[in-house]
Amino acid sequence: MALIITDECINCDVCEPECPNHAISQGDEIYQIDPARCTECVGHFAEPQCVQVCPVECIHKDPDREEDRATLYERYLNLTRQ
Ligand code: SF4
Ligand code: SF4
Numbered sequence: 001m002a003l004i005i006t007d008e009c010i011n012c013d014v015c016e017p018e019c020p021n022h023a024i025s026q027g028d029e030i031y032q033i034d035p036a037r038c039t040e041c042v043g044h045f046a047e048p049q050c051v052q053v054c055p056v057e058c059i060h061k062d063p064d065r066e067e068d069r070a071t072l073y074e075r076y077l078n079l080t081r082q
Pocket of ligand 1: 003018019020021022023024033037038039040041042048049050051
């Protein structure tokens with residue numbers, strides 16, 4: 001599943017440059033993740049990089065966007081083909 005940033009985000013800017021898929025951007029009030037670009041880092045890293053660096057642990061799996069590893073890997077392939 002794609003990840004989601006909760007309103008506990010403190011806009012520290014640390015996660016955005018760590019995302020290999022350019023899925024993270026500054027939203028109106030807090031940072032946000034584009035679910036069409038988030039692969040949970042599948043294809044790039046063993047662990048979600050944004051989760052690793054977030055100092056307030058406000059990035060979680062989105063229960064409304066459950067996706068299996070094959071789906072995430074297919075997204076990775078599509079994104080890297082562009
Ligand atoms: S899990 Fe990986 S791909 Fe998804 S937003 Fe975080 S850094 Fe980007
Ligand atoms: S690292 Fe966490 S607190 Fe910092 S901008 Fe990203 S989501 Fe927000």
